[in-house]
Amino acid sequence: AQSVAQPEDQVNVAEGNPLTVKCTYSVSGNPYLFWYVQYPNRGLQFLLKYITGDNLVKGSYGFEAEFNKSQTSFHLKKPSALVSDSALYFCAVRHYGGGADGLTFGKGTHLIIQP
Amino acid sequence: EPEVTQTPSHQVTQMGQEVILRCVPISNHLYFYWYRQILGQKVEFLVSFYNNEISEKSEIFDDQFSVERPDGSNFTLKIRSTKLEDSAMYFCASTHPGHTDTQYFGPGTRLTVL
Secondary structure, three states, rough: OOOEEEOOOOEEEOOOEEEOOOOEEEOOOOEEEEEEEEEEOOOOEEEEEEEOOOEEEEOHHHHHEEOOOOOOOEEEEEEEHHHHOEEEEEEEEEOOOOOOOOOEOOEEEEEEEEO | OOOEEEEOOEEEOOOOOOOOEEEEOOOOOOOEEEEOOOOOOOOEEEEEEOOEEEEEEEEOOOOOOEEEEEOOEEEEEEOOOHHHOOOEEEEEEEEEEEEEEEEEEEEEEEEEEE
């Protein structure tokens, strides 16, 4: 069975500072890894994904994530946080070649950017 | 930019009643999914659908649930006899056949069972 752990319920960062939201995963075989963001009363918006290739992937709104196979991690990062980045962030995993398989999500991390 | 749409945005029903949640996936997508998110909890996979049949389903997706693509655009989730614990946000998602790795989600339907 596959699983995702987001160890922090909430991350607080001052505007302009770098941010990191942590994610570790467990999956058989090679993983597909994703980050989604959810704003209040909204659906899930795709931010970025790792499928294969470079371990550092770049996505929307200046976010990036680093895939670390040995640590089974896929932490979300941004060099300089904006107040508008405040939202709920979900990490998700699917095993490689799963076709129509569903995603397994972590419990989410509230990111709060303080002005 | 094309989006997944869902109707209604909020559905209130009495326990034991049937509900149908509707989704219009992105037009050239062929894989469809339903997820649910109970308030304060994580998003959970329910079912995936391709080529007019269920591809995969979770243990949550029991006999009370069914999915259908009644026409070329809609994708529906039916709950036959709702329970209090079915109260949740239900999300539809779809993927392009050439890029099945990325699922695009709709805004969700909030189901409240009284």
